Amino acid sequence: MAEVLVYVDHVDGAVRKPTLELLTLARRVGEPVAVALGNGAADTAATLAEHGAVKVLTHDASEYADYLVVPKVDALQAAYEAVSPAAVLVPSSAEGKEIAARLALRIGSGIITDAVDLEAGDEGPVATQSVFAASFTTKSRVIKGTPVITVKPNSAAVEAAPAAGAVEALSVSFSEKATGTKVTARTPRESTGRPELTEAAIVVSGGRGVNGAENFSIIEALADSLGAAVGASRAAVDAGWYPHTNQVGQTGKSVSPQLYIANGISGAIQHRAGMQTSKTIVAVNKDAEAPIFELVDYGVVGDLFDVVPQLTEEIKSRKG
């Protein structure tokens, strides 16, 4: 069976969930060979083996942390040349897409970004994408070179599928361009203890109706009762009530959780673009005419300051 390269997104050896989802999809098109780079790369092997990696290629060097993107492209290209895979799959993070794009160009291949599903086809992998604010779905293929495809979080369920996961050291020689963009300082984001927005199974968001940074505690309390991530509309972010890293929408992050709860969000196209593929959508809004209600599976027309705390209490009491 053909081998498929899977680029591993990890933090100091802890593999992030979208990579495990990617291994599930990779098994549909071949045998996953994982590529893990940077600090803790070898520590990823056990988790990757458990989820189907037949082989784990690892390499660590200070260049991965000290310079932007290009060293990782050099390494992925080295893995590509060593393996000659049938496809290269990369998680659709901002950095993942940049790495994938540069690799595709170097190896003379096409690239498909932000796939939400992947299946084997007669002429190579077929990627499903959700476009135009999720009003259309397309099916596309790479028709030149080796398919390079980036896949969005929550596109597949994580499945255990134990495989050998033999660790091999990857040999990498960095290009002259690898050190072009220096990372002069790095401030790790403070953990909120909540799941990462794009990876979360449940997202609870607040918008203009939350009416102040201090009121976001109501949204956070609901999120915590469900083990959810917190999102915010652009209006709430622009008003300075919540950080931009939590913005859901066209200019922020696009999310596709099992459950999305929009509170005090009208549902402008820019916001819908970022959440319309959520499996179940719920909204609370005072305005019965808000466009968000066109999308919902369940909507409550009411004051979020009444409805949300009541909901949070009810969830807590049901969970005991």
Next chain:
Amino acid sequence: MSLRIVVTVKYVPDATGDRHFADDLTVDRDDVDGLLSELDEYAVEQALQIAEDADDAEVTVLTVGPEDAKDALRKALSMGADKAIHVEDDDLHGTDAIGTSLVLAKAIEKAGYDLVISGMASTDGTGGIVPALVAERLGVPQVTLLSEVSVEDSTVKGRRDGDAASEQLEASLPAVVSVTDQSGEARYPSFKGIMAAKKKPVESWDLSDLDIEAEEVGLEGAFTKVDEANERPARTAGTIVKDEGEGGKQLAEFLASQKFI
């Protein structure tokens, strides 16, 4: 020495319009008004600010697109860009990201540049890969997804806010930069700016001006193929209740019925 800044912009179908696909599965541009991609306005803004801070600088705005794409150039000129380049050719119809990066890179080289600034992504395709592709083609540093950017002497610096960390980046010019919507609000064109824009030069280049063969771009040259595009079925109407004191509890009941609690 003059600082030559090239801003790449895209003319996109209005997201509030009814966007759909043409028979050849490319984006139908006839039925929806187009405009300058909102995310590119931030790139124009940062270019203008960098130019204002430099002793001597020139901002050129560049687009690849059909005849109507001139509207996007006019908007950027009315904001304050000095001149514009429009790459237009019938053979460009259906060009994918790889092909677009080829045309942009050739045009940027022909125009001459010290700094290329792009928006973080287009508001239609939303891929966000073209700046990295252009940097790879030009063989210059990519300093992308910046929420803050500045140029001092021949160094570009910026802040990139990622999921796990916020990074300070630095590279020597020439370089390719992309900026997010956090980089600073884009200015509105003034009446004076709109009037002045009418007199600013817009150069038109076609593929032969850039030494690109027709088969390298367009649908023929594409590295990817769309086999199907299907409109998503409208969501079935959901249940909507009015809160009369029990709205939160009713919602909890729904979430429990869907096994979320």
